[in-house]
Every structure is written in C-alpha cells, then in structure tokens.
Amino acid sequence: MSEQWWRGAAIYQVYVRSFADGNGDGTGDLAGLRARLPHIAELGVDAIWLNPWYPSPMADSGYDVSDYRDIEPAFGTLAEAEKFIEEAHALGLRVIIDIVPNHCSDAHRWFAEAVAAGPGSPQRDKFWFRPASQRPPNDWQSRFGGPAWSRVPDGEWYLHLYSPEQPDLNWRNAEVRAEFEDVLRFWFDRGVDGFRIDVADGLVKDPLLPDVHGRTEGQLPFSDMDGVHEIYRDWRRIADSYQDPRVFVGEMWLPDPERFARYLRPDELHSAFNFDFLACPWRADRLRAVINSTMDAHALVGAPATWVLSNHDVTRHVTRYGRADTSFEFADRQQGAPTDPVLGLRRARAAALLTMALPGGVYVYQGEELGLPEVEDLPDEVRQDPVFARTQGRDPGRDGCRVPIPWGGTQPPYEFGTSARTWLPQPGNWSGLTVAAQVGDSESVLSLYRGALALRRALPALGDGSLRWLDSAAGVLAFTRDETFTCVVNLSEASIALPAHEEVLLTSGALREGQLPPDTTAWLRTA
Structure with a gap:
C-alpha cells in the first residue's frame, strides 16, 4: 500500500481476551492470536487494531493501565508482543495498539x-x-x-471520569506529557504502526472544574477543550519523525461534526471513528444525511472518513438491526428488546457492503465477519463490565459484545481454547456460527466478508476517494465511486430494479428475478 495506507485501509479490531486462547486458561492471549493470524490475513484486511494489552488489574477490561511499557501477564510477554508484530508484518498486516492517556490504573x-x-x-x-x-x-x-x-x-x-480505579491524569503537568511521548516512542521503536487513542477528546479539563448542572451535551469542561489539540500536534511530530510514518486514530464521541474535524487537521490525528454512522438507524434518509455530513466535515480538513458498525463498547449490529428501533445510544442499550435475528442478519449483511463501498477506511470488529449477535442473557454473576456494577444493573454493560468468538466444534468453547470455561460464557447455539462451519459455505457471512474485502482491495474505485449520489426511489441509497462502480442499498419494503450495469459483482443476499430485495445491497460494475 501507499505511504498513506490508512486513508483507505480495512482494519480488523481484536479484543484480545476474547479472540483465541493459546494456553488453556479460558482467556484470550497473544499465543492464541498468533496462532489465528492466518484467519485475519485471509479475511483480506490491511491492519489489526488491538484493545489494551498492558498490565492491568482489569477493573475495566484493560483500560485501567498499570504499566504502559509492558504486556499483561495473562496475555503473554513483551517478547511475545514483539514476535506478534513481526509475524503480522510478515503477513502484510500493520499493527495498531490502544493507548489510554486520559487515565491510568490506581495500581499505577x-x-x-x-x-x-x-x-x-x-x-x-x-x-x-x-x-x-x-x-x-x-x-x-x-x-x-x-x-x-x-x-x-x-x-x-x-x-475519575470512569471507574474509581481509573484516576484521570492532569495533562497540564509537564511530566505527564513527557511520559506519554516516551511511551509512543517505546512502541513505535518496536514496530507498532499506530495508536488508537482512547477518550481522545478528554485529556484537557477546565482547571476551574465548574459544575455542569446535569448537562451531557454542548461544551463540557472535561471534553473537547481547545488545549487538547496542542498535545496531538506534539504527538504528530513524533509519528512523522519515523521513516515509515506512524498513524493515529482518535476515539471521540462529539456531537459537532466541525469540531470533530478539527482533530483531523494535517498536523494532528490521521483519522477518527465515525460514531454518528454507527449509531444511525437503518433508514435511507438518515444514513444518507450522516454520510453527507461526515464527508463534508472531513473535506474541510482533507481527511478520510472511517466507517464502523460495531466495536467492544456497543451492542452488536446484527441484534440492533433486528429491532423496531435500529439506532444505538449508550443511555439505552435496549437490553432485552424484541429482535428479529433473521431480519437483523439480513440488514447486517447489507450494511457491511454499504460500509465497505463508502470512501475512506473501514473497521471490522472481531466476530462481525461471523454474524455474531449480542449475547443478552449472560447471568448477572458472570458480568465483569464496571458499568453493570456501578449502575446496580440498570445498564447491562458491554459484556454481551465481548463474548469469546467461536472457531469450530459443536459446543462451547468452540475451539476458542482447551478450557471448557471461558472468561465469559458462550451460548450453546453458536455451532453454526463458527469459522469452521462458515469457511466452506459460499452463502455464509464469512464468505461475504472475504469476497467484499477482496474486491475492495482489487478495485481501484474503492477505498479512499469520493462518491456521487444517483437518483433513486424513496428508501434506496445509490451512489457511484467512479464510472466503473455503483453501490445500491435497498432499505425500502419492496424489491427494486437494478440500475444499468455490465456485471453484478456481489450482493448481500440473493436477487429475486433479477431485482434487489428489501434490506439488500448490490455492488455493480458499470463499465
């Protein structure tokens, strides 16, 4: 890929605890990840992003870091991490790791x-x-x-803006700034290609610490303060000092697209997660509006957009898309709301092709390529997310999207490892969702992702660039990436005729008498 590989990259998110267990203790680790690297490479992505792998008491699943220059012993060793980076690079995969600069562990x-x-x-x-x-x-x-x-x-x-075990750091302190700049160099020198920055908007606080009187939106004294941009300009100079420039992706949940785009100016972060798209309901008008606002905001600073449907913090989109309300918000995860799994999966397949056709980069959260649903019936006693405990169970937390993924076999642990007990229990009905069950099935979700990512890499029209909307009926999204490629998404209630084309490259579901059914996406070669 080009020096600016990140502008159109497909990046696979690995939640280490739940990816693969190499030592048989029921928890994912680097040994398991290294053994399963071929799965990621064969999927057709360009890079891997790992959630925190640092030593941690695990009060918040590793986002409470006690040492930024080592590896959590349950995951392995620093030497293993260096070997993993080397092996990933040998497979053509770049490596992005998490950095958690807003807070550390109280055990730090x-x-x-x-x-x-x-x-x-x-x-x-x-x-x-x-x-x-x-x-x-x-x-x-x-x-x-x-x-x-x-x-x-x-x-x-x-x-502590998060759990009491996660004290917030004071970024007005020169030692804090110097420490994290050294941490960046520590990992860059070991071959890491970039960092995903946790709570990227939150580092700088108003020193007067004013009350917010219950406000959750607008300018808050602990989010998106102007001084944060100076920090990222310093970080960018470090990233650019390497012969193969390193990259940053920011995690910011910000309501103002223009303030969001400020983080992506040429001397700051390279990219940031597009959460407006993730939270958007499955409606053509709403999706088109979010796509337009995203593209417009990024164009202001010449940055590429990124598209993401799920991650380790949100309800898996197979489940969301099967509900009457298909949007997502932290304030109400709709735990237990009725969901139609068949409808949810059909829409999830269509959404996958939509995201991979849009201009910019795309993220795939582990298990998404298998069509995994949210696990909503975890017993209270196994839940580990501090959100569940601190809300006395009013918020079920994020454990349901973090259940270990299934690799093979017909019952738990589905070849996740040799231990029958996994750190979070797996459902008993996932035998048809394993990698082994899907790998030879041309109609499987895994085959759809492999086919789409292969085309995305092969077709010059896809990845970084722009789009042009086509005239389409209500409930339909249709756009071209260039004169050779068109994407059509039918979110209406009736089948539609496809626009003129030379070849159907890929569809998220079978055509019906040559027409595109509801909740289905088609990729077309038009020249």
Missing part, C-alpha cells in the same frame, strides 16, 4: 506515589486531587455511573 506507580506523598505534593499534581471536604469538588458524574470523585485515605478527593 504514579498513583501509589501520589497517595503516599500527601496533599500538595508534586506527585499529586499528576492527577486531579482536591482538598478534603464534606462534598465532592463539583457535580461531575462518572460515565460508568455515580459521582466522578472518590477519596483517598487522607480525605482528599481525586477525579
């Missing part, structure tokens, strides 16, 4: 030193400590539920 050396050093110490200035008092310093709430402030033994308060 810095936080232990800060607690021991006492009020007013330089060690505490690396975090957001405030004097002891009867009430928290302000009304900020944790995104996992409850207050965003907890106390240390001497009575001082510290800020």
Whole structure:
C-alpha cells in the first residue's frame, strides 16, 4: 500500500481476551492470536487494531493501565508482543495498539506515589486531587455511573471520569506529557504502526472544574477543550519523525461534526471513528444525511472518513438491526428488546457492503465477519463490565459484545481454547456460527466478508476517494465511486430494479428475478 495506507485501509479490531486462547486458561492471549493470524490475513484486511494489552488489574477490561511499557501477564510477554508484530508484518498486516492517556490504573506507580506523598505534593499534581471536604469538588458524574470523585485515605478527593480505579491524569503537568511521548516512542521503536487513542477528546479539563448542572451535551469542561489539540500536534511530530510514518486514530464521541474535524487537521490525528454512522438507524434518509455530513466535515480538513458498525463498547449490529428501533445510544442499550435475528442478519449483511463501498477506511470488529449477535442473557454473576456494577444493573454493560468468538466444534468453547470455561460464557447455539462451519459455505457471512474485502482491495474505485449520489426511489441509497462502480442499498419494503450495469459483482443476499430485495445491497460494475 501507499505511504498513506490508512486513508483507505480495512482494519480488523481484536479484543484480545476474547479472540483465541493459546494456553488453556479460558482467556484470550497473544499465543492464541498468533496462532489465528492466518484467519485475519485471509479475511483480506490491511491492519489489526488491538484493545489494551498492558498490565492491568482489569477493573475495566484493560483500560485501567498499570504499566504502559509492558504486556499483561495473562496475555503473554513483551517478547511475545514483539514476535506478534513481526509475524503480522510478515503477513502484510500493520499493527495498531490502544493507548489510554486520559487515565491510568490506581495500581499505577504514579498513583501509589501520589497517595503516599500527601496533599500538595508534586506527585499529586499528576492527577486531579482536591482538598478534603464534606462534598465532592463539583457535580461531575462518572460515565460508568455515580459521582466522578472518590477519596483517598487522607480525605482528599481525586477525579475519575470512569471507574474509581481509573484516576484521570492532569495533562497540564509537564511530566505527564513527557511520559506519554516516551511511551509512543517505546512502541513505535518496536514496530507498532499506530495508536488508537482512547477518550481522545478528554485529556484537557477546565482547571476551574465548574459544575455542569446535569448537562451531557454542548461544551463540557472535561471534553473537547481547545488545549487538547496542542498535545496531538506534539504527538504528530513524533509519528512523522519515523521513516515509515506512524498513524493515529482518535476515539471521540462529539456531537459537532466541525469540531470533530478539527482533530483531523494535517498536523494532528490521521483519522477518527465515525460514531454518528454507527449509531444511525437503518433508514435511507438518515444514513444518507450522516454520510453527507461526515464527508463534508472531513473535506474541510482533507481527511478520510472511517466507517464502523460495531466495536467492544456497543451492542452488536446484527441484534440492533433486528429491532423496531435500529439506532444505538449508550443511555439505552435496549437490553432485552424484541429482535428479529433473521431480519437483523439480513440488514447486517447489507450494511457491511454499504460500509465497505463508502470512501475512506473501514473497521471490522472481531466476530462481525461471523454474524455474531449480542449475547443478552449472560447471568448477572458472570458480568465483569464496571458499568453493570456501578449502575446496580440498570445498564447491562458491554459484556454481551465481548463474548469469546467461536472457531469450530459443536459446543462451547468452540475451539476458542482447551478450557471448557471461558472468561465469559458462550451460548450453546453458536455451532453454526463458527469459522469452521462458515469457511466452506459460499452463502455464509464469512464468505461475504472475504469476497467484499477482496474486491475492495482489487478495485481501484474503492477505498479512499469520493462518491456521487444517483437518483433513486424513496428508501434506496445509490451512489457511484467512479464510472466503473455503483453501490445500491435497498432499505425500502419492496424489491427494486437494478440500475444499468455490465456485471453484478456481489450482493448481500440473493436477487429475486433479477431485482434487489428489501434490506439488500448490490455492488455493480458499470463499465
């Protein structure tokens, strides 16, 4: 690929705990990942993004990092990580890893030193400590539920926008900035090709720590503050200093497309996740509006869009698309809402071809290529997401999209590993969804993804670039990428005739008497 490979890349997300277990303890690890690398390579993607693999007490599935320069022992060793990078590169796969700069673990050396050093110490200035008092310093709430402030033994308060085990770092502190710049170099020097930045909008806080009075939207004093851009300009200079320039992808849930695009200016981040598209309901008018607003915002700064349907934080889209309300929002995951699995899968297949036809990059979350649904009936006692605990079960949390994926066999653990018990239990009815069950089936979801990704790599029209909308009936999306390629998505309730074409390249479902059925996508060669 070109030096700007990321502009049109297909990237596969690996949630390490749930990908493959190599040592038989029921938890995914680097040994399992390395053994299953051929699956990712054969899928036809360009890169792998790994969720955090650092040492962690796992209060938030690894997003509570205790050491940014090592590997979680349950996953393996630093030497194994270096071997994995080497093996991935040998298969033509680039490697992106998570970095978690907004907060660390309360088990991190810095936080232990800060607690021991006492009020007013330089060690505490690396975090957001405030004097002891009867009430928290302000009304900020944790995104996992409850207050965003907890106390240390001497009575001082510290800020944690997530769980109490994840104290927020103070990015006004020069040592914090220097530390993370060194962490970037540590992994870049080991061959990592880029970083996905967790909570990329949240690093800088208003030092006055004003109350928000319950507001969750608009300009908030802990999100999207202007000072964050200076940090990413510094990071970009580090990434660009390597002979093979490294890349950044930001995770920001921001309501304003233009403020979102500011992170993608030429001297800041290379790309960012497009969550408006992920959360959009399965409606032609809404999807077209989101695609247009996304393309317009990215055009302002000359950046490529990225398209994603699922990840480790959201309800899997096979389940979402089978519901009466097909949108997604954190405030209501619609846990237990009726879902039609056949309809959901048909729409998920159509959505996959839509995303892969759009200009820019595309992300595939592990198990998506198998058509895995959300696991909504996990027993309370096995749930591990802190969201579930901190909301007293009102929010089921994110465990349902993190269940270990099935590789083969007819019952759990489906060749995930040798242990009969996996860290989250797998459903007993997944035998038809395993890789082994799908690999020889031309109609399977896996075959659809392999075929689409192969075409996406082979056709010059796909990947980075632009699109032109075609006139189409209500409930239909139709666009060309160039004079040779057209994508048609039928979201209406009736079959439609295909536009003029030379060849049907791929469809998400069978045509009916030459027409495109509802909830089906077609890729057409037009010249």
